Amino acid sequence: MTQSSIEISLAGKAALITGAARGLGAEMAHTFARAGASVIITDILEKEGQATAAEINNSGGTAVFIRHDVTSESDWENVVASAVKQLGGLDIVVNNAGIEICSLFENTTLEDFQRILDINVNGVFLGLKHACKAMKPGGIAGKGGSIINLSSVAGLRGYSGLSAYCGSKGAVKLLTKAAAVEFGQLQYGIRVNSIHPGLIPTNMGEAVLKGFVDLGLGADEAAVQQAFERGTPLGMKGEPADIAKAALFLASDQSPWVTGAEIVVDGGSTAC
């Protein structure tokens, strides 16, 4: 048997990634651009979003930043129309924007709970709705494609201090499956999958460590980190690139029969 290597390419594809000014979204934007995709970076952080787009363009890729609040339906309508106009199509949408709140149940305000659902769940719902309308046959992009939703290990199991976040990410897991089934059965040519990262060092990952200390769930950040380390068979070595590689596979034509899947990238923590 001859040895052959598979290089994953997104050449000729147009991708929209929400919350991509920084963190996992920015890493996915860089990775997709290196694989040949044209990328629309959206976020509420304008300065950081412009800077990420400039970094990609300066290193030979193609990226455009558009300000976009994922909780706004009119923003979604504008951003999808603008993505199709500027990139000539839309093949990949990553619903990545999200927030976390570290708080015990008894101290979580309804306002905080609703805010996290608004961004993490309503934002993904709107993304699925408007991506589907554009990508399905007869839509303004019309060629089908791949939608990827960022859930979490917290969408698969419970964590103290993360009730609102767990609830929101569990909802993302099943919104993903419902969309995968519906878009598949309607033969839209749109695959929908979720990624479930373990703790990754980004602004959010660091805020979770700090939040656990503030809640008294560990003496200090090192102690919290050690507790995660003990519960992770491969150790806490996860980086944004690990998530971007999983997203690259799901975004590409290398995963044509993968839909409704939960891709867990967590060093084995949820297998314990």
Ligand SMILES: NC(=O)c1ccc[n+]([C@@H]2O[C@H](COP(=O)([O-])OP(=O)(O)OC[C@H]3O[C@@H](n4cnc5c(N)ncnc54)[C@H](O)[C@@H]3O)[C@@H](O)[C@H]2O)c1
């Ligand atoms: N880092 C981790 O440990 C981890 C683990 C599991 C899942 N996740 C998920 O991965 C995704 C990315 O997280 P991250 O670690 O890069 O976090 P991050 O805080 O670094 O980045 C999140 C981005 O989302 C943007 N955002 C927030 N509200 C928005 C809104 N209303 N509209 C548009 N953009 C908005 C932020 O401005 C920010 O740029 C999130 O959905 C998060 O829940 C992260």
